Amino acid sequence: MNESALQWSQVLQALPFPYTMTAFQLGFGSLVIFFMWAARLHPAPKLSAAQLARIAPLAAGHMLGTVFTNMSLGKVAVSFTHTVKASEPFFTVLLSAFFLGETPSLLVLGSLVPIVGGVALASLTEVSFNWVGFWSAMASNLLNQTRNVLSKRLLGGQQEEESMDDINLFSVITVLSFLMSCPLMLLAEGVKFSPAYLQSTGLNLPELCVRAALAGLCFHGYQKISYMILARVSPVTHSVANCVKRVVVIVSSVLFFRTPISAVNALGTGAALGGVYLYSRLKKSKPKSI
Template sequence: MQSSTFTLSPSLSISHHKPRTRFHPSRFHASKTNVNVASFSSLPLRPCSLASSSSFKLTPWTSLHRFQARATSVPERDGVAASDSGALLRTLELGALFGMWFIFNIYFNIYNKQVLKVYPFPLTITAIQFAMGTVIVAIMWGFNLYKRPNISGAQLAAILPLAVVHTLGNLFTNMSLGKVAVSFTHTIKASEPFFSVILSAMFLGEESIDNITLFSIITVMSFLLSAPVTIFTEGVKFTPTYLQATGLNINEVYIRSLLAALCFHAYQQVSYMILQRVSPVSHSVGNCVKRVVVIASSVLFFKTPVSPVNAFGTAIALAGVFLYSRVKRIKAKTA
């Protein structure tokens, strides 16, 4: 009988010759084969495959580092995909905020102009708008929709000049809307970014207050500043009795005034929300685009006649503000 022979190596092969003999573990001796069997137990092995012949091979599945590389590549791809989806979501959110900013501003100017044409009391209208904003701020703080701030006396003293300027700016805007076209008013207001930079540097400095909180505090302070001045200057002329005596439609005046006040606070609130997400220079560019949209919509709605000279002057003013914003942006990148 011919004896069966076998060899054991990293590529384990066992061959048998007929007549077949049974392999028994007790006949295996490590000293004769010079193979450390324990070293193979730590290697990941591919399942054995039996061929038609009587030989088969056991080979390592793959190297450990290659397996780890495949295992870690999937989370990296998932992280990149999650980052891309997060960036897309932030872009869509920012676009929605810009859209609301434009829409609220358009409706504010339309409703406000309609009221001021029949009710020529800009101080009263300004105080009503700040009152609406104060109610909204109180709701936000009262129901913890936004964290109520802890403001020190020094911070209030720093914010007070901004509140005064904010009050005067909106008062003069209402006075202008009552006298001239919306397009002319917003052409003048296009210079806001220039004065905002100067006033912020003069009065605010480096106060550690977020934009929403700052706007909320300014709104409340503006109401407290405008209310007594309004009563002393124009008196109480928003009662139903007074409006009825002047022949005005009470419901229309009230509804349009409240809608204008709501849009007034909403567009400024959204403006500060955008300012939290973009740089001041990008915000000023968006503000310039918003002026163009508001002017165009008001001209179409009120059918305001625009001469070539007026159109040319408006274009120069808006182009100047846009170029100013672009220069500021370029300087910010090179700094």
Template sequence: MQSAAFSLSSPCSIPSLKPHKFASTAGFDPIRVSCSSSVPKRHDHFASSHAVSVSTLPNRFWPLSSSSSLPLRPWNLVPSDSGPERFEVRATAAETAGEGEKSGSLVKTLELGLLFGLWYLFNIYFNIYNKQVLKVYHYPVTVTVIQFAVGTVFVSLMWTFNLYKRPKITGAQLAVILPLAVVHTLGNLFTNMSLGKVAVSFTHTIKAMEPFFSVVLSAMFLGELPTPWVVGSLLPIVGGVVLASVTEASFNWAGFWSAMASNLTNQSRNVFSKKVMVKKEGSMDNITLFSIITIMSFFLLAPVAIFMEGIKFTPAYLQSAGLNVKEVAVRSLLAALSFHAYQQVSYMILQRVSPVTHSVGNCVKRVVVIVSSVIFFKTPVSPINALGTGIALAGVFLYSRVKRIKAKAA
């Protein structure tokens, strides 16, 4: 027994032993052996006092041999956390996460930019096609009903094919939404009435006074008194609209007051939303709310159109009026599709940005629409008229900046 024993005290003194034949499959040796000469001597002393007998080893282990050219190293099943590989993996993961965040932010920015571009584009198409129809077909109530009807069909298809989740509406919710649908209907109706009477650029110049109505109505019904900065930003808006109005070539009072009524109803809708629909339980998102309002507006205005204007959109009537049926029908459809699309995209943007940012975007949209309509329709614009429009739009932008600063301060 003693002759078969060997000592671990010297790494070069391990005798060469003949391997025995084992019936079982070979396994790894759990005994950790180092053949390096750099091992401290205190370890050698410890090993020399503890000789290991080969005969005491289980048969499943291979005997140790000094003739092996590969050093034996321990096999640790638990990976080390302190090695350079671990550090590199962690650093790479952090870099990947940072790149993922930057990539996601870039995608969101591009998506938002695309939505703003579509918002402006659909607005341009709507105002051009709508004006072309209203110039030859003088029935703004019927035109507005057609636009709500196309929107209703679009929403129905969207819900039917699960393109957007169909909401579960209660009677209490409908009762709250009904006043919003009424003012939404009136706002769009008055806008179409104004577009039928005056130039597109003038209608949108007047509609730049929306912030003025918003401040007045908020002070009257919500008790929100404006700051001196807000009041100061309203002065160029009012002054610019007045200057543009007195120099407008297509000015008439029907178009002017229709645009003013549109401002009043649209801003009363916003104020009413703040007053009635503040943090109600089970509140719906903006797109769903707009979809329901569109359907309700159609059913509210359709009887009014029949009562006031009759059924005047039939091919027989259009032919008798000397109109091209196909041309009027196609442009009415395109105007209606653009109308619903730009409002849908507007609500999609509102879900992604703050109301103040949306207001700034709306100001830019108005500039784009005015410029594009002047170019397309070759609207005569005097220098003073252009100056008044520019002052009014600059006031709207200033108002938006003041609201942004106020929101940050709050």
């Protein structure tokens, strides 16, 4: 994930087209998935029309969540995007309560305060701050956590024919997301991968293609592992574990891109990540709560 975020940020800086980049990411993942099924590395699912109808909204959320993440990465520093996305547990607690009936304890709610407060503090002092980048990251949080919570319901289907394993659920979501992203890309940005256009940019095309392919491969691998974890833990625990990796992304991006940060900005980021640690300790002491 660290490599994916850094590589993809560089690609987005060279080609600031979030819809096109999203279609590329999902298309690359779809090729990997079809190879997996064709080579019988994992059995292909037998889908019913009812299953496709239930998965389609998840695919739409996955596609739009990726679009908004790419929008944010193209507008603000990588470190800031992932600081905002550290507020994922806040959305997941609310969505889990609404969709799954999982009521959080007061201690769990209390652990969300430093997360939300830290994100707010980091936002106020972020050098690269702009509202498009901020709200894009927040929209990505909402869409991705809604997808995770509803995916958890499908992964634990009450009837055997309704249930689907984690790898195939993610695979179907990815393929459907790619199909949905293509018309949106054409409508919003047109065709940006034509040879004539790429030549006119003056970019180093071989290097750009290598970085895009590496980012696409890392993105697909990260998302697949994420779904494998989601099948085994609660959505809130999943979102908190997801935040832990943002420590590496934030620190690496600050060092890699030499992003300037103030003491107050660092304090806000530290508070958000400290809230994540606090939740993990509460989860360990009370394993039956979310």
